[in-house]
Amino acid sequence: MTRPGLVARVLIDSPLPQLDHLFDYSVPAELAADAAPGVRVRVPFRSSGRVVDGYLVELVDAALPGLTDAGHADAEFHGTLSPIEAVVSPARVLTPEVWKLARRIADRSAGNASDVIRLACPPRQVRVEKAWLAAQAAEPAIQAQANQAQANPRQDEPAVPTPGLSEARFSEYGAGVLEDAIAKRRRLAMAAVPFPVALPAGPSIGHWAKTLAELAVETLEAGRTAILVVPDYRDQDQVQAALDVLAPAGSVSRVDARQPNPDRYRSFLACLGPEPRIILGNRSAAYAPAADLGLLALWDDGDPLHSEPLSPYAHSRDAALVRQEQSGCALVLLGHSRSVEVQRLVELGWLAEVHPATSRHPEVTPTEFQAADDQFARAARVPSAAWHTARQALKAGPVLVQVASPGYAPMLACQGCKKAARCTRCQGPLGLASAGGTPSCRWCGALAADWSCVHCAGRTFRVATVGAGRTAEDLGRAFPGVRIIIADGDHPIQQVGAEPALVIATRGAEPIAAGGYRAILLLDGQRMLGRESLRVGEDCLRWWCNAAALAAPGAAVMLAEVGGTLARAMSTWQPESFAAAELADRRQLRFPPAVRVASVSGTEADVEAALADLAEIPHVDVLGPVGMEAPLVRAVVRFAYGSGDQVAAALKAQVVRNAARRRRPKGAAFRAAPTLRVRFDDPELL
DNA sequence: AGCACGCCGACT
DNA sequence: GTCGGCGTGCTC
Numbered sequence: 001m002t003r004p005g006l007v008a009r010v011l012i013d014s015p016l017p018q019l020d021h022l023f024d025y026s027v028p029a030e031l032a033a034d035a036a037p038g039v040r041v042r043v044p045f046r047s048s049g050r051v052v053d054g055y056l057v058e059l060v061d062a063a064l065p066g067l068t069d070a071g072h073a074d075a076e077f078h079g080t081l082s083p084i085e086a087v088v089s090p091a092r093v094l095t096p097e098v099w100k101l102a103r104r105i106a107d108r109s110a111g112n113a114s115d116v117i118r119l120a121c122p123p124r125q126v127r128v129e130k131a132w133l134a135a136q137a138a139e140p141a142i143q144a145q146a147n148q149a150q151a152n153p154r155q156d157e158p159a160v161p162t163p164g165l166s167e168a169r170f171s172e173y174g175a176g177v178l179e180d181a182i183a184k185r186r187r188l189a190m191a192a193v194p195f196p197v198a199l200p201a202g203p204s205i206g207h208w209a210k211t212l213a214e215l216a217v218e219t220l221e222a223g224r225t226a227i228l229v230v231p232d233y234r235d236q237d238q239v240q241a242a243l244d245v246l247a248p249a250g251s252v253s254r255v256d257a258r259q260p261n262p263d264r265y266r267s268f269l270a271c272l273g274p275e276p277r278i279i280l281g282n283r284s285a286a287y288a289p290a291a292d293l294g295l296l297a298l299w300d301d302g303d304p305l306h307s308e309p310l311s312p313y314a315h316s317r318d319a320a321l322v323r324q325e326q327s328g329c330a331l332v333l334l335g336h337s338r339s340v341e342v343q344r345l346v347e348l349g350w351l352a353e354v355h356p357a358t359s360r361h362p363e364v365t366p367t368e369f370q371a372a373d374d375q376f377a378r379a380a381r382v383p384s385a386a387w388h389t390a391r392q393a394l395k396a397g398p399v400l401v402q403v404a405s406p407g408y409a410p411m412l413a414c415q416g417c418k419k420a421a422r423c424t425r426c427q428g429p430l431g432l433a434s435a436g437g438t439p440s441c442r443w444c445g446a447l448a449a450d451w452s453c454v455h456c457a458g459r460t461f462r463v464a465t466v467g468a469g470r471t472a473e474d475l476g477r478a479f480p481g482v483r484i485i486i487a488d489g490d491h492p493i494q495q496v497g498a499e500p501a502l503v504i505a506t507r508g509a510e511p512i513a514a515g516g517y518r519a520i521l522l523l524d525g526q527r528m529l530g531r532e533s534l535r536v537g538e539d540c541l542r543w544w545c546n547a548a549a550l551a552a553p554g555a556a557v558m559l560a561e562v563g564g565t566l567a568r569a570m571s572t573w574q575p576e577s578f579a580a581a582e583l584a585d586r587r588q589l590r591f592p593p594a595v596r597v598a599s600v601s602g603t604e605a606d607v608e609a610a611l612a613d614l615a616e617i618p619h620v621d622v623l624g625p626v627g628m629e630a631p632l633v634r635a636v637v638r639f640a641y642g643s644g645d646q647v648a649a650a651l652k653a654q655v656v657r658n659a660a661r662r663r664r665p666k667g668a669a670f671r672a673a674p675t676l677r678v679r680f681d682d683p684e685l686l
Numbered sequence: 687a688g689c690a691c692g693c694c695g696a697c698t
Numbered sequence: 699g700t701c702g703g704c705g706t707g708c709t710c
Contacts, residue, residue, distance in 0.1 A: 010710080018709090024710045045709060045710085046708075046710090077710050080710090661707085
């Protein structure tokens with residue numbers, strides 16, 4: 001009893017690469033009413049427990065074979081179709097726009113669409129969904145009216161009182177520049193105003209958060225949805241605080257994976273409604289469903305938290321770029337510093353640069369190694385000039401000290417032979433979390449109570465590197481009587497007052513000071529630059545710029561132990577000049593983002609087979625393979641952006657073949673043969 | 687993942 | 699001749 005002529009094309013919710021395409025089913029007449037594109041369905045499947053979950057992606061007329069969603073017409077299936085077993089609920093959770101985005105993101109990184117959809121569609125919560133469906137059904141007209149009134153403050157209701165904030169919207173960027181960007185749906189690389197701003201009767205926030213909120217409200221007033229993507233929760237809180245002041249009540253949905261599941265699903269469902277909204281969240285927000293998307297904005301795209309740790313590992317910048325291209329919305333990449341990726345897009349002309357109209361910026365002074373004359377300041381490795389600056393500034397208000405590492409002494413050495421102290425169990429480095437504590441291993445956590453040095457049998461430690469705790473101790477002596485506040489991952493502090501205090505923070509954990517810091521000391525420059533990574537310079541510049549942007553206007557920012565291009569980029573406040581130089585280097589070296597990269601790992605035979613398929617594709621070269629652990633080898637494939645689709649398609653085909661073929665050697669209950677693994681655009685790769 | 691199909695070695 | 703080993707491929 002099926003309705004003839006109607007074919008449901010279903011994406012199976014499975015991580016298996018060989019199932020990552022659409023399967024055709026017939027639609028039984030009794031399900032036809034609910035069987036709309038985007039609903040969750042249960043379908044029979046000749047294995048894995050007979051019935052599996054999936055999404056109904058599209059409905060097509062069987063009489064018109066081949067007329068499927070553009071581009072993804074899988075080879076037509078000829079055979080008898082099984083009927084859909086059930087429509088899980090009539091909620092159309094996978095919108096066509098999000099499906100297209102998920103498919104494209106998966107395709108460009110040889111991944112699974114269902115893995116991307118898992119980020120986009122949170123787990124179903126039956127009670128929440130029933131309540132939402134009931135609300136939809138009951139008086140939809142009144143509902144829509146109410147939402148319309150909420151979403152559009154220019155109508156009847158008076159706008160939320162926002163003295164001094166909304167009147168001067170965007171004035172920092174020159175009249176009309178950003179209004180125009182929203183209206184004409186431009187793509188912008190935008191430099192944030194590098195100072196904090198005080199909300200009326202509220203906390204201080206980064207000016208960038210106000211800009212983001214204003215862009216969103218502008219979009220909302222134009223009748224479209226804005227998605228704001230920020231890397232972490234402290235950033236979300238700042239934007240939320242600005243939206244509380246600027247945006248109409250009820251117009252903001254916050255989506256992030258840290259909310260309790262029912263809350264998360266509730267805000268997800270709210271995004272499905274027909275009325276425009278402001279959607280604020282972390283990297284997964286880039287995939288949120290949106291009614292008439294007008295703006296996609298990212299804050300600080302260089303932050304590694306924008307990089308998805310789950311397969312297929314897409315960066316939210318890439319998700320945003322793809323979605324912008326598909327939907328034609330405005331795109332804003334806002335930051336204090338500039339990532340090399342954004343610099344590339346600027347140089348290509350893909351993004352237009354926008355700077356604040358006033359050239360006011362933090363006054364950064366690079367200081368040399370000249371030690372302070374105060375012995376305690378010297379112990380705290382504070383340069384002389386910085387010490388004097390801090391002492392002066394502490395009369396007026398809070399002073400920020402940025403350090404590289406948390407803890408007391410993150411790295412210990414042997415007092416006798418000066419070599420690094422190692423864990424007797426696992427060879428990991430030993431460190432000290434607090435002043436009076438017992439040293440412990442940073443890898444395995446084991447306490448080193450009865451330690452002796454493997455080199456010289458010594459039994460006492462010396463401090464090899466200094467953490468925030470030790471710096472606090474030293475600075476306490478150098479500035480007697482001053483209140484000391486420590487902020488790091490273990491002691492997160494959002495906000496400090498305007499009273500004098502020394503705030504010692506690890507990079508990225510700096511609290512915001514009411515009215516801004518009166519001085520900022522960026523210590524540990526050399527240590528931060530000592531990390532071995534392609535991105536050190538870029539990362540350091542980002543950490544320093546983000547900290548310097550917490551200064552009050554006119555306050556001094558002292559950058560210790562750093563010279564050269566980085567120091568110049570800081571003191572002229574032109575991080576894009578560093579990004580441009582860096583990009584030129586990467587082009588020379590053929591490193592990302594001048595090219596894209598993919599790592600291919602597995603057994604030697606599997607990797608060789610995969611690489612063989614890439615031989616014909618232009619602008620591809622291969623580094624390795626080199627041996628990894630046990631039977632594994634890894635090769636790095638570099639390719640031009642234009643060859644990306646071919647490379648991804650070829651590697652995906654290999655992954656599918658490999659997944660279908662692999663079997664465990666019978667009898668011996670060893671683990672299964674290692675699979676071929678492919679990862680695109682890994683920021684840690686080179 | 688599971689399950690059927692299929693192509694070679696010992697059996698009623 | 700056929701039963702059944704497990705390697706190979708498919709699941710609408």
